[in-house]
Amino acid sequence: MKTHNIEINPHQLNAYGEAEVEKIIKHELCHYHLHLAKKGYQHRDPDFKALLKQVGGSRYCKSLPDQGKKRVLPYRYKLVCQTCKTVYMRKRKVDPRRYRCGKCRGELKLTTV
Structure with a gap:
């Protein structure tokens, strides 16, 4: 983590609503809190998984509905x-x-x- 800025994609709000964005914010705040506490803040760390479960954040955000349509040809x-x-x-x-x-x-x- 180079900065402590939290960025949320506004398209998530439009696609899935406030409840899903709240889970994403909890997820990002878990990263932030554990990094400042010098504990395991990465997705694979047990500290992160435990805190995320405790606060009720989502482990992964949902894919945006139009993401799959961008790939037309697999070969470049x-x-x-x-x-x-x-x-x-x-x-x-x-x-x-x-x-x-x-x-x-x-x-x-x-x-x-």
Whole structure:
């Protein structure tokens, strides 16, 4: 924790109402209190789990309803063989100089989708 600011997403209030935002605030205040008390304030710490249960905060906030619609394609990059034009779809960016085509051993060129 670099600052002691608590930020709450206003979309949570619009989507789920005051009761859910109250649980989120309790969750964040548990982090804050335990950090100042120099106890385990992370999600995995027993101190955090016990205090959260005691005050009735939520362990996880609910996902916003429109979050799943943003991902259209799982692949962001494609490698294209310069010889046989075979296409390899990739989620992560790679250095094409380190790889060759699996079919013809030709050079690959990286492009974004």
